[in-house]
Amino acid sequence: GAGVSQTPSNKVTEKGKYVELRCDPISGHTALYWYRQSLGQGPEFLIYFQGTGAADDSGLPNDRFFAVRPEGSVSTLKIQRTERGDSAVYLCASSLGSASYNEQFFGPGTRLTVL
Amino acid sequence: AQSVTQPDIHITVSEGASLELRCNYSYGATPYLFWYVQSPGQGLQLLLKYFSGDTLVQGIKGFEAEFKRSQSSFNLRKPSVHWSDAAEYFCAVETSGNQFYFGTGTSLTVIP
Numbered sequence: 001g002a003g004v005s006q007t008p009s010n011k012v013t014e015k016g017k018y019v020e021l022r023c024d025p026i027s028g029h030t031a032l033y034w035y036r037q038s039l040g041q042g043p044e045f046l047i048y049f050q051g052t053g054a055a056d057d058s059g060l061p062n063d064r065f066f067a068v069r070p071e072g073s074v075s076t077l078k079i080q081r082t083e084r085g086d087s088a089v090y091l092c093a094s095s096l097g098s099a100s101y102n103e104q105f106f107g108p109g110t111r112l113t114v115l
Numbered sequence: 116a117q118s119v120t121q122p123d124i125h126i127t128v129s130e131g132a133s134l135e136l137r138c139n140y141s142y143g144a145t146p147y148l149f150w151y152v153q154s155p156g157q158g159l160q161l162l163l164k165y166f167s168g169d170t171l172v173q174g175i176k177g178f179e180a181e182f183k184r185s186q187s188s189f190n191l192r193k194p195s196v197h198w199s200d201a202a203e204y205f206c207a208v209e210t211s212g213n214q215f216y217f218g219t220g221t222s223l224t225v226i227p
Contacts, residue, residue, distance in 0.1 A: 103164075
């Protein structure tokens with residue numbers, strides 16, 4: 001079956017612009033996670049959804065970052081007024097539920113470059 | 116605060132040799148521990164996980180890891196490395212709040 005997909009695979013934008021990154025989770029997975037992976041670092045937790053609601057958004061670095069999941073499936077990570085420091089690979093993962101025994105399946109990521 | 120340390124940034128081993136990747140964690144409670152592998156252009160893939168019980172856990176692709184509470188470690192091992200094992204390996208700890216904390220990763224090179 002299809003895994004987690006993310007679009008676009010690459011996004012180049014200019015400082016100050018707005019970007020949206022999309023995540024299509026595995027069908028039936030109720031939990032969805034966003035991570036950011038900077039060069040030479042491990043993934044850094046941003047936010048996770050259980051269904052349509054953000055269960056924990058404590059990892060979002062500031063109010064320029066926002067994520068939605070209106071129908072409990074596809075999620076969009078939105079970044080306003082992008083800064084060069086936002087350049088990273090943004091990873092999405094989904095799982096059957098938020099319980100720890102449910103494996104998270106990761107997408108290939110979106111590489112964001114802010115010029 | 117929770118943290119994960121992978122002290123080896125890069126490791127090179129010969130094909131067929133044994134492998135051990137180190138991971139140390141800092142977490143106040145009993146941790147849930149994970150090892151993931153990331154190949155170029157691929158998403159992170161779960162190798163194995165530890166929740167409780169037997170401290171030696173088996174994973175996919177012939178990997179195993181041992182949880183040592185006294186050393187706050189969860190080292191990954193494989194008795195005989197294959198060229199296809201070349202990748203980036205991440206150790207992670209999950210807190211009670213379902214947040215994952217990843218280490219900075221260890222890059223594995225396998226030479227013929």
